[in-house]
Amino acid sequence: MILNSELTHKIIGYAMEVHTKLGPGLLESTYKECLYYKIVKSGFYVEKEKPMRLIYEDVILECGYRMDLFKDNQLVIEIKSVEALNDIHMAQVLTYMKLGNYNLGLLSNFNVVHFKNGIRRVVNGKPLFF
Numbered sequence: 001m002i003l004n005s006e007l008t009h010k011i012i013g014y015a016m017e018v019h020t021k022l023g024p025g026l027l028e029s030t031y032k033e034c035l036y037y038k039i040v041k042s043g044f045y046v047e048k049e050k051p052m053r054l055i056y057e058d059v060i061l062e063c064g065y066r067m068d069l070f071k072d073n074q075l076v077i078e079i080k081s082v083e084a085l086n087d088i089h090m091a092q093v094l095t096y097m098k099l100g101n102y103n104l105g106l107l108s109n110f111n112v113v114h115f116k117n118g119i120r121r122v123v124n125g126k127p128l129f130f
Contacts, residue, residue, distance in 0.1 A: 011071065012106070014042065019110055020115075028068075030081075031108075035079065046071045047067075047070045049066045049068070053099075067096050074104055076104070076122075079108050080110070083111065085120065090120065093106075104123060
């Protein structure tokens with residue numbers, strides 16, 4: 001079994017490789033497809049555009065929420081290509097984690113010169129900065 005820190009370290013490494021090869025300025029969908037390919041090529045199981053349902057009282061609602069990438073039923077990976085990450089982007093990751101009862105998330109903005117400035121890790125609902 002791979003530990004949370006090892007898992008996030010590997011995924012961040014793959015994302016850095018994608019960013020190094022492509023650079024900033026492309027569409028979010030491009031980075032998502034390339035990171036998905038890189039993770040799968042490395043032998044890991046990952047889901048793309050995984051539906052996220054909402055349970056309200058006793059009703060299960062399919063509201064159209066989709067996680068960009070979801071690794072081994074434990075890691076929410078949200079990909080952005082924006083000028084800057086802001087609170088609403090982090091709220092999106094935190095919401096997916098809360099709805100699915102997951103304790104690990106990555107928020108990655110590929111539209112930055114240095115990828116380390118675009119990555120945020122979330123553990124147990126608390127954002128961690130590098």
